[in-house]
Amino acid sequence: MKHRDDARSAHGDPAQAATTRPAPPAAVSFAGLGLPQVVLRTLSGLGVREPFPIQAAALPDALAGRDVLGRGRTGSGKTLAFGLPLLTRTAGRRAEPKQPLALILVPTRELAQQVTEALTPYAEALRLRMATVVGGMSIGRQIAALRQGAEVVVATPGRLHDLIERNACRLARVRITVLDEADQMSDLGFLPQVVEVLDQVRPDGQRMLFSATLDHDVDQLVRRYLHEPAVHSVDPSAGTAATMRHHLLVVHGPDRYAVITEIAARDGRVLLFLDTKHAVDQLTRHLRASGVHAGALHSGKSQPQRTRTLAQFKSGQITVLVATDVAARGLHIDDLDLVVNVDPPTDPKDYVHRAGRTARAGESGSVVTLVPAGQRRETSRVLAEAGVEPAVTKVRSGEAELSRITGAKAPSGIPLDGGPAVPRPKNANAPFRGLGTTKDPARGSGGKSRKAGEARKLAEARKAALVRRNG
Known part of the structure; x- marks a missing residue:
């Protein structure tokens, strides 16, 4: 031909x-x-x-x-x-x-x-x-x-x-x-x-x-x-849209769960990006147990499940969409003013497309990337390659600065699915993607055993809470 x-x-x-x-x-x-x-x-x-x-x-x-x-x-x-x-x-x-x-x-x-x-x-x-x-x-x-x-x-x-x-x-x-x-x-x-x-x-x-x-x-x-x-070619790139604000929030490791949960509990919708399906499911369970109306979206879900979750997010039935990069391209959600990179992207194009879920069609929006102090330099390099100069702020849970940037507030703590509230881990130093994957170098070859330990602790905490609730 x-x-x-x-x-x-x-x-x-x-x-x-x-x-x-x-x-x-x-x-x-x-x-x-x-x-x-x-x-x-x-x-x-x-x-x-x-x-x-x-x-x-x-x-x-x-x-x-x-x-x-x-x-x-x-x-x-x-x-x-x-x-x-x-x-x-x-x-x-x-x-x-x-x-x-x-x-x-x-x-x-x-x-x-x-x-x-x-x-x-x-x-x-x-x-x-x-x-x-x-x-x-x-x-x-x-x-x-x-x-x-x-x-x-x-x-x-x-x-x-x-x-x-x-x-x-x-x-x-x-x-x-x-x-x-x-x-x-x-x-x-x-x-x-x-x-x-x-x-x-x-x-x-x-x-x-x-x-x-x-x-x-x-x-x-x-x-x-x-x-x-x-x-x-009449539109700016997603990373440089004039109506988009970019923030790099440096978080203290053990405070990570609390920061993410408070952001998710904000008034209004938020899209949270993580790297793995397991991390998405784990965070979604944690948020729902904390009283946050969250739903999970990734390629491991059936198409009817994905369609239903998206419809619930668009209608406001759920206010937090926890997703892998399956949601980073093409999806249009009206009035979505906050995107959070829970796991910082490692590729500039991934940042651009994640960011493109907000500030659409002339609306304004914010993109927040959470990063431990040790990853700040690498993440800043990725954002620079994406054409972004974010405002850098050190934050802790419960602080006014976190609320000012993201609208964060304390969750209700009332579980949505009938189970006991999930206690906050004593040490949540790893990003969510690190809970059972090898992408976090700090965990080394012990990632699987630590994952099992975290799972046992979580199960024991749930069991204890259930016993207390039932007297």
Whole structure:
């Protein structure tokens, strides 16, 4: 198959061989961007009045059928920037069974569901059928949806690959292909599946790629598959958003549990990031036993569990989401004004994407990173590489300064799940990720035995509390 490499410069940033459009004036309206009346009425009915910069910039080129390379942080309005043109240009066509006409490829199940939810009202207005194809859900139902015919498919690479292998989906009629969060798809090892997809869609079709960064692999995708793309990069990086405040809180080891618990007990929602699934589950249990409405999100949870937890967090039924980096990309939570790195990220890109969960769409927010004094230098280096100069503060639990920065307050101490309150450990020097993993060098080879000791102590404390409560 002939790829479109001849249209690209062989050197430098692919954007140099493309057309970079200046951002339109802020006064641009959706009505002036060439969208059909039925879409405009739907936008108005949903209270969407003015386009975000990335939408105002990208929509004219995308509606004209040009390839688009969009660079900007998550939360900048990318979904409508590619979704409205994709739906508009697909309207009026009918898909044959198993043969979609447009494809949106995303890295995670949560993002796939979020994109589907955001675009469904417009698809319905244009009488287009959508299907969501992700792992962790019934493949039989997805096969049935494709067999019935869907003009637009939103998919994760792994599940789409499985369906192609089963001959349940064919891509030869796909005229418009979107890669959203392309850098994360590369980071997660999905590049072979992405290339497989792009090799199967119509070679003369439209491609739109959105990514926060253009690392080597993403750069290669752009060069190989995008034809003279219009480049739009109108938003600051997540780490430098003007409405985002960054704090590095230096905590004393034995005070760590109390600091985290007081932050979690604040008024308003908070997203806590940790490195491992075990640490997420352990902290969630501790918070709930302390009276904090917390829920856990990581790849070890089933998709229905993950969907339910996210819905509870969005509705306010739970106020604390404790998560691994599965929540660091693509998720949009309205009015989330605090993100906490309980485990400091070791990669600048991880910091940028975690931070991008707050201060979205022009709102303000704070990103707090907890660090023991001994890790301060390394963490400061990571943040500097992410383009961040945080305010550095030494804090202790119960102090006014911790409350000023994070809204921290004492938890109720009333367990939520009927069990006894979990006593605070006498020595919680390790970060939560260190409770049973080898990522904390201070623990050495004794991590497993210490983990067992901590577990025994916790079980004994619970048993004693239960005996006291029952007399």
